[in-house]
Amino acid sequence: MADLKSWKMDFESLIPDRKSQTDPPGYDASIAKDPIGMLSSSKAKDKNALARRQQALYAKATAPIKQVGMMCFMAWMFGNSIQIFSIFMTFNLISAPVSAIMSSGEVFPRDEEWKQLDTLTPRALYCLVNLGQLIFGLYKLSAMRLLPSSPSDFISTMPVPPVLEHAYPAL
Template structure:
């Protein structure tokens, strides 16, 4: 016989077009860990939960980014301590690195927090923390500059720019020798 021609019932054939068994029948117990109610939820509820979860994730990541300068502060403080207070190439390089990193970070605050912008996420507080920690890093760099004696904080640092002192007293006397 040709395939598809004639009606020959196969002994082990399963007919999947049988409509007597519906997927919603309660005759078959649910497997362990499966909750039928969770699959029956409204799509709007699921999408709202996904949006809430995404907003929570963005808020958490924004706080992580805001706290990242703290690790840099600790590392940079240790490096400056190890460099010592003598003026040499290594200590000057570490100090200028300590100044450059916070300045660059402060210039790019908007770009850094751009991926975390959302109507449900308030990123003002993480931004303020990020700015405050970078300002502390900048202050640490300025303090190290002062420790190295590279900031003009004493009057002797400005002597070369002061005009010569005017003489107010003249002394003369004696007999001129010719």
């Protein structure tokens, strides 16, 4: 049989010796002990954090662009005929951006910790994106002839303008 003493391991050699260990790459002991160096690096971190927060606000402001584009495309695909689905779609084209614009203050609140943070520009961009959907919804209402477009729509004594074209089904 094999001698078991040859398999013995000396654990005393595994005790870490501080002098034999080196610092990891990028570690500077003088910066770790210097409080002024720490303050200057925290200011840089704050600047980076401010830039990241500003980027997050712009990302939040431009997030509805895909949704607005899809809603406008779906409304265009429904056509201008007066049907229940196209009327509901048009109502949604108008009501969703109005509620989004009204609640933009909750989406972009003022942060008391970050007073340098610009929330006005992303909020204006967010409102502009939603205003585009609102304008398309009003255009859709006009194309469906649901908006008043002549004086006779408001005053009953005025004559109705003549119809310029007629559509007849195929025989």
